[in-house]
Each structure stands twice: as C-alpha cells, then as structure tokens.
Amino acid sequence: MTDDRYGLPENIALVDDYHLGRPQVVGTYVLLGENPVIVDPGPASVLPNLETGLRQIGLEFSDLHGIVLSHIHLDHAGATGSLVRYFPHLKVYVHHRGAPHLIAPDKLLRSATRIYGGQMDYLWGEFLPVPVEAVVTLGGGETIRVAGRTLRVFDAPGHASHHLIYLDEATGAAWVGDTTGLRMPGYTYVRPATPPPDIDLEAWRRTLDMLLALKPRMLLLTHFGPAHDPERHIAEMWEHTMRWAETVRAGLERGDDEATAAAQLAALADAEMGVEANEAVRQQYAQAGAVEMSWHGLARYWRKKMEA
Structure with missing residues (x-):
C-alpha cells in the first residue's frame, strides 16, 4: 500500500500521534509488510492515539516486531519501555550511546524533570526502562533487516550525540x-x-554533509512528515540554525538576561515564518520544537565553547 496523504513509498505509513490532541506535531512511521516495525513511537502519553492509528491501517501493537529509534529524546522514544513491557518480543534498535539511558533511565528523567518540572507526566507520560535483552545497539555503518527491507544505519551527531x-x-x-x-x-x-x-554545531554540519552525499529522495521527519526537496530543505534548515546560533551567541556576549535573550530568539523565529503560517501552524511549530528549549541548547553549546 502507498500512503497517498503524504506521498510516501509503498508499504510505509505515517501515523499522526496527536500529541496533546494537536494534529501533525509528532508522527510515527510504520514499515508495513513482513514483520512490521515502527520508527520513533513518540512519548507514552500518545500511546492510545498510536494504537488507534495502527488499527486504521490494519495493525495491532502485537503485530509489531520492532521499534527503530532515531534518538532517545522523550518525544521520540518515551513510549518504548511501555510497549516492550506489554509486548516483550519487540526488538529495540538504538544508538549505543542512548541504550544505557533506555535500560536505566533515571539520569535521563532527572535531567528532563529539571527542564519540564511538574509537566513531565502531562507532556510525555511514563518512561519505563527497556530490558537489556530487547536492545540492539548500533553506532553507524551497520545494515539492519526489518519489515522485509534493508536499512543502512549512519551515526548522526549534532542534534544529539545518540542520533542515528x-x-x-x-x-x-x-x-x-x-x-x-x-x-x-x-x-x-x-x-x-x-x-x-x-x-x-561542528558535528551537525558534518552529519548534514554526509546526508547530502547519500542523495536521499525524501527526508522523513518526526515533526512532521516527508520533505520531498532534501537539498533545499537542508540548506534552509542550516541557514536558520546558523542565524539562531549567532543570535544566541551575541546575546550571551552582551550579557542579556535569559528572558530577554530567549525573547529575541522567539522574535527571530516568528519573523522567519512570515506570512506563510497561520496561528494554528505557528502553534504546531511551537509544540514540536519550543524556541525557549532551542535557546537553552544553543546557550549551553556556546558556554562550553567559551569555557574550553
């Protein structure tokens, strides 16, 4: 089957996880056919929606054979432990740097709680440990055979050190x-x-160069859906990333307080969207990737550089 809504290849589907009830914020890809698997199940808070979406394409959780993870951030991997608890036959494919945090997530959860505080359960739901025997670790350079197809695996640091x-x-x-x-x-x-x-940022640029050299025909985004113009998409993404990074660096050098600096980045992000997006789409972007979180990530990057 082909998912005609998004122009996906045959036997690949995209389930909208309706994170916090909003459409097209977090998505889970399904590799159909022989021994189906999913890519990035999302947080545990969306599991009922994921279950509904799978049923709409004729699958139950019990039909799945594996979970392929791009990385272990809560909005991508949070539901993994819950699924494996109820369906212990599932195999979980994950970067070797992320695997320890799936198996023993206490440190990851403490870090996330410092960021999200009392909203952890509302935003993400529970994050249960994954049994070590379910985990297949990867580091890039492998090929895996899942759902009747062969996937090449690439180490992809930049956004996270445990990204594939x-x-x-x-x-x-x-x-x-x-x-x-x-x-x-x-x-x-x-x-x-x-x-x-x-x-x-240095590792990220190398990752993007590697990706461009592969000449993919489409980029399958978790937030949200396929991009059918990879070269233009990557060029714009990097242009904006560099602009954001420079804005954060300049604010730190001026000694701006955190609220002022984060507001400057939010204003830049809003201006970049221009008249293209209506309010509903602006809310989708904000929920999929909060600008304040991006400011914190870039500020941490620059502070480490300054301290080196």
Missing part, C-alpha cells in the same frame, strides 16, 4: 529524526531544533 539516520536505498527514504529540523506539511519553512544538552 536510517536510509532505505530501495526507495531513497531517509528517517532523519530531528537532524533536519521541523517542517509542517504544506509549508516550506524549516525550523531548527536545538534543545539541550549536547548540541554540537
């Missing part, structure tokens, strides 16, 4: 997680996603 990209050479589709930012269906605007704790 998966390329299906048969279709030219690349699952990129947050490596190429956020873009809502029907819009050309690409927003950076630079949350803490380990943004690395």
Whole structure:
C-alpha cells in the first residue's frame, strides 16, 4: 500500500500521534509488510492515539516486531519501555550511546524533570526502562533487516550525540529524526531544533554533509512528515540554525538576561515564518520544537565553547 496523504513509498505509513490532541506535531512511521516495525513511537502519553492509528491501517501493537529509534529524546522514544513491557518480543534498535539511558533511565528523567518540572507526566507520560535483552545497539555503518527491507544505519551527531539516520536505498527514504529540523506539511519553512544538552554545531554540519552525499529522495521527519526537496530543505534548515546560533551567541556576549535573550530568539523565529503560517501552524511549530528549549541548547553549546 502507498500512503497517498503524504506521498510516501509503498508499504510505509505515517501515523499522526496527536500529541496533546494537536494534529501533525509528532508522527510515527510504520514499515508495513513482513514483520512490521515502527520508527520513533513518540512519548507514552500518545500511546492510545498510536494504537488507534495502527488499527486504521490494519495493525495491532502485537503485530509489531520492532521499534527503530532515531534518538532517545522523550518525544521520540518515551513510549518504548511501555510497549516492550506489554509486548516483550519487540526488538529495540538504538544508538549505543542512548541504550544505557533506555535500560536505566533515571539520569535521563532527572535531567528532563529539571527542564519540564511538574509537566513531565502531562507532556510525555511514563518512561519505563527497556530490558537489556530487547536492545540492539548500533553506532553507524551497520545494515539492519526489518519489515522485509534493508536499512543502512549512519551515526548522526549534532542534534544529539545518540542520533542515528536510517536510509532505505530501495526507495531513497531517509528517517532523519530531528537532524533536519521541523517542517509542517504544506509549508516550506524549516525550523531548527536545538534543545539541550549536547548540541554540537561542528558535528551537525558534518552529519548534514554526509546526508547530502547519500542523495536521499525524501527526508522523513518526526515533526512532521516527508520533505520531498532534501537539498533545499537542508540548506534552509542550516541557514536558520546558523542565524539562531549567532543570535544566541551575541546575546550571551552582551550579557542579556535569559528572558530577554530567549525573547529575541522567539522574535527571530516568528519573523522567519512570515506570512506563510497561520496561528494554528505557528502553534504546531511551537509544540514540536519550543524556541525557549532551542535557546537553552544553543546557550549551553556556546558556554562550553567559551569555557574550553
């Protein structure tokens, strides 16, 4: 089958997870056919919506054979432990740097709680540990056989040190997680996603160059849907990332207080969207990638550089 709504290749579907009830913010890709798997299940808070979406394409959770993770941030991987608890046959494919935090998530959850505080459960739901025997660790350079197709695996640091990209050479589709930012269906605007704790702009540029050299035919974004113009999309994403990074750096050098500096970045992000987006789309972008979180990620990056 082909998902005609998004122009996806045959036997690849996209389930809208309706994060916090809003459409087209967090999506889960489904590789159909033989022994289906999902890519990035989203947070546990969306599991009922994911279950509904799977049923609409004729699947139950019990039909799945694996979970492929781009990285372990809560909006991408939070539901993994919950799914494995109830369906222990599932295999979880994850970067070797992220695997320890899936198996023993206490440190990850403490870090996230410092950011989100009392909203943790509302935003993300529970984050249960994944049994070590369910985990398949990757580091880039591998090929994995899932759902009757072969995916090439690439180490993709920049947004996170534990980020992977998966390329299906048969279709030219690349699952990129947050490596190429956020873009809502029907819009050309690409927003950076630079949350803490380990943004690395130099590594990110190398990752993008690697991705461009692969010449993917489409980028499969978690936030949200496929981008069918990879070169233009990546160029715009990086242009905006560099502009955001310079804005944050300049604010730190001036000694702006955090509220003022974050507001400056938010104003820049709003101006970049221009008249293209209505209020509903602005809210989608804001929920998929909060500008305040991106300010914190870039500020941490620059502070580490200044201290080096």
